[in-house]
Amino acid sequence: PVASIPLQRFEPVLDAQTYRSVLDHARWARELFAGRALWNVNSTARGGGVAEMVQSLLAYARGQGVDARWEVISGRPEFFTVTKRLHNFLHGAAGDGLALDDAAREVYEATTRANAEEFAGRVSPDDVVLLHDPQTAGMIPVLKALGVPVVWRCHVGIDRPGPVATQAWNFLRGYVRQADAYVFSRPQYVWADLDPARTVLIPPSIDAFSAKNQTLTDDTVEAVLAVGGLQQDGRHLAEAGFTRIDGSPGRVERRAEIDEGRPLTRTDPVVLQVSRWDRLKDPLGVISGFVQHVVPHTDAHLVYAGPSVEAVADDPEGQQVLDEARDLFARLPAAAQERVHLVSLPMADLEENAAMVNALQRRADVIVQKSIAEGFGLTVAEAMWKSRPVVASRIGGIQDQIEHPHSGLLVDDPADLAAYGSAVSGLVGDGARAAGIGRAGRLRVTANYLGTRSLVQYTELFGQLLK
Ligand code: UDP
Numbered sequence: 001p002v003a004s005i006p007l008q009r010f011e012p013v014l015d016a017q018t019y020r021s022v023l024d025h026a027r028w029a030r031e032l033f034a035g036r037a038l039w040n041v042n043s044t045a046r047g048g049g050v051a052e053m054v055q056s057l058l059a060y061a062r063g064q065g066v067d068a069r070w071e072v073i074s075g076r077p078e079f080f081t082v083t084k085r086l087h088n089f090l091h092g093a094a095g096d097g098l099a100l101d102d103a104a105r106e107v108y109e110a111t112t113r114a115n116a117e118e119f120a121g122r123v124s125p126d127d128v129v130l131l132h133d134p135q136t137a138g139m140i141p142v143l144k145a146l147g148v149p150v151v152w153r154c155h156v157g158i159d160r161p162g163p164v165a166t167q168a169w170n171f172l173r174g175y176v177r178q179a180d181a182y183v184f185s186r187p188q189y190v191w192a193d194l195d196p197a198r199t200v201l202i203p204p205s206i207d208a209f210s211a212k213n214q215t216l217t218d219d220t221v222e223a224v225l226a227v228g229g230l231q232q233d234g235r236h237l238a239e240a241g242f243t244r245i246d247g248s249p250g251r252v253e254r255r256a257e258i259d260e261g262r263p264l265t266r267t268d269p270v271v272l273q274v275s276r277w278d279r280l281k282d283p284l285g286v287i288s289g290f291v292q293h294v295v296p297h298t299d300a301h302l303v304y305a306g307p308s309v310e311a312v313a314d315d316p317e318g319q320q321v322l323d324e325a326r327d328l329f330a331r332l333p334a335a336a337q338e339r340v341h342l343v344s345l346p347m348a349d350l351e352e353n354a355a356m357v358n359a360l361q362r363r364a365d366v367i368v369q370k371s372i373a374e375g376f377g378l379t380v381a382e383a384m385w386k387s388r389p390v391v392a393s394r395i396g397g398i399q400d401q402i403e404h405p406h407s408g409l410l411v412d413d414p415a416d417l418a419a420y421g422s423a424v425s426g427l428v429g430d431g432a433r434a435a436g437i438g439r440a441g442r443l444r445v446t447a448n449y450l451g452t453r454s455l456v457q458y459t460e461l462f463g464q465l466l467k
Helices: 016-032 049-063 077-090 102-120 140-145 163-176 218-227 283-293 317-330 350-363 378-385 417-428 431-448 451-465
Strands: 037-042 067-072 128-132 150-153 181-184 199-201 241-243 249-251 270-274 301-307 340-345 366-369 390-393 409-411
Touching: 016 451, 037 049, 049 067, 049 451, 077 102, 077 163, 102 140, 102 163, 128 451, 140 150, 140 163, 150 451, 181 451, 218 241, 218 350, 241 350, 249 350, 270 283, 270 350, 270 378, 283 301, 283 317, 283 340, 283 417, 301 317, 301 350, 317 340, 340 350, 350 378, 366 378, 366 417, 378 390, 378 431, 390 417, 409 417, 417 431
Parallel strands: 037 067, 037 128, 128 150, 150 181, 181 199, 270 301, 270 366, 301 340, 366 390, 390 409
Antiparallel strands: 241 249
16 A cells, blocks of 8 residues: 655745646646556565655655556565576676576566566556566566556666676566666666667655654654664653654654663764665774774764664575674774664664664764665765765765765775775864755755655656657
8 A cells, every 4th residue: 555645745845946847747747647557566565775765756646646556576485586686696796606597587487477467457558567676577578468558667786787787687688678668777777788769767766754854853863862772861752753654653662772882872973874784885894994093083983773684584694794793893992892883773663763764864973875886875865865964985876966075075995994084084073064065965865866856757757658
């Protein structure tokens, strides 16, 4: 089920001209979809950026009277083994060491065909289908045979695809080429041998009003951190509330797990990275860089917050990477341990988890994204939306978001701990500069990375398609 949310809530956030254009496009979308449904199909209803984005964009589309619907494909474990392999290959990693061979194709085709045939019974040729990511590409031929317009949206991309990624692309190309349009996040991510006339660029976006990004008062931030066990001496415990996507009230009730003696105090300056426990997010580098190059020059504390690993069953590496971070923490001198906080956020209620991320980001003085590889880096847009100064690696979609040194600071080499440390220390020590960068970041996200921009771009795409 998808909520229905009016676009009018964007009026105070957007400038008058942009807001008018958003409403004009919404009217256009309503006309385009009169008498037809817009089906979105992906492989998971919860967890991960794609599900989060689909949920919010569909809710706004429904709020404008577009019959936007959401379907999730099903498959046996061997299908998801193949799609995980595709995902790894597309990221340039050979993963489980097995090939994308004929046996893999057989499993992939059987499952995507079965899903498409089951789904086809409910779709009218007048409808439009928006398929997300490699898991659904195999459905394209069956749906095209029905005569329904199909768009394929690829959320995956790497800066320089090598031979491994090309194998995955060779596997998918035959299906994808049959779509009426293909959507990628950045020009660098568009695959070779696709029809340029059908290729569309739409960057990811964040929902300004979700539990992750909605405005929280300072008191609510304190209350969320106090209830979550993240900050001692917090006040107003009764106020750890947030608004869920369906408009109902939510409350933060669970506690995060923290790997050190004491939570933050209200006056500690905070440097934050929010990321999964994944080597590509470089938690060890974040900790070492902070201890070597920030601790000696500031009185800041580092918080590295990730999801509690028991909750992320499909990521066996999460536990290993968290253990590595704990080992490094255990070997730090006591004075440095005092200043480093490894946090595992509860995942039982994803909106509660999001509210905790929101409060941490709002509490932070400087936000870091020291990734080694990044498709887009939603955490960067989330931080910039909250007017926080970001120090991040000059890689992937982060380069589109941050204009160095205006709306954030980019570090050329993600491995350069000293460069990271001096950028972070500089901002911790210069509140006026940090605030200026934060303001510029907020404007940049407002202009480029809110869901309203995605809705306008999708409307233009569907307008072309249904001409
Ligand atoms: N995130 C979260 N809870 C956590 C850790 C991360 O909700 O405990 C979110 C984070 O706020 C962001 C998303 O997960 O919205 C991660 O997206 P990003 O593009 O930064 O990286 P990815 O994990 O997709 O590589």
